[in-house]
Amino acid sequence: MLHDLARLYPEERLLAECAQRGMPVNDYERAYPLVLHARVGAELATEMFGVQDPEILSAIRKHTLGDAQMSPLDCIVYVADTAEPGRTFPQRASLESLVMRDLTEATRVALELAIEHYQKKGLAAAPQTLAALQALGAAEALTGEVSDRSA
Numbered sequence: 001m002l003h004d005l006a007r008l009y010p011e012e013r014l015l016a017e018c019a020q021r022g023m024p025v026n027d028y029e030r031a032y033p034l035v036l037h038a039r040v041g042a043e044l045a046t047e048m049f050g051v052q053d054p055e056i057l058s059a060i061r062k063h064t065l066g067d068a069q070m071s072p073l074d075c076i077v078y079v080a081d082t083a084e085p086g087r088t089f090p091q092r093a094s095l096e097s098l099v100m101r102d103l104t105e106a107t108r109v110a111l112e113l114a115i116e117h118y119q120k121k122g123l124a125a126a127p128q129t130l131a132a133l134q135a136l137g138a139a140e141a142l143t144g145e146v147s148d149r150s151a
């Protein structure tokens with residue numbers, strides 16, 4: 001219920017909210033400020049509702065782009081946001097089914113779907129999303145890079 005607290009803020013306000021709090025904004029976030037609603041939303045959860053639980057704040061913070069380090073709760077919120085019934089992409093129902101069996105695999109699929117969605121819109125993938133996939137061992141498939149796992 002808290003993850004989208006800042007979702008309706010215009011992009012200029014999201015950037016201003018970050019600046020007011022001294023929150024760093026990377027190049028991707030500056031190019032696509034809408035994604036900042038996750039990080040700003042975590043701040044609002046604390047400021048407006050007193051949420052202090054770092055696991056809840058992490059899940060709010062990471063629900064748009066993912067992160068190199070995702071807890072099970074981070075993954076649950078990320079996949080739930082991706083596969084919620086209001087979404088209309090063709091793989092939604094299969095993703096909802098998958099998450100009941102394999103949270104890690106569902107997170108990987110959700111991250112890949114996000115990157116495909118960005119690509120169709122002509123957008124690059126966020127570094128956080130690529131890092132999340134890499135952490136799940138799937139980055140090679142997307143980037144075409146081959147890593148030496150024996151090293």
Ligand SMILES: [Fe+2]
Binds near residue numbers: 003004007064
């Ligand atoms: Fe959101």
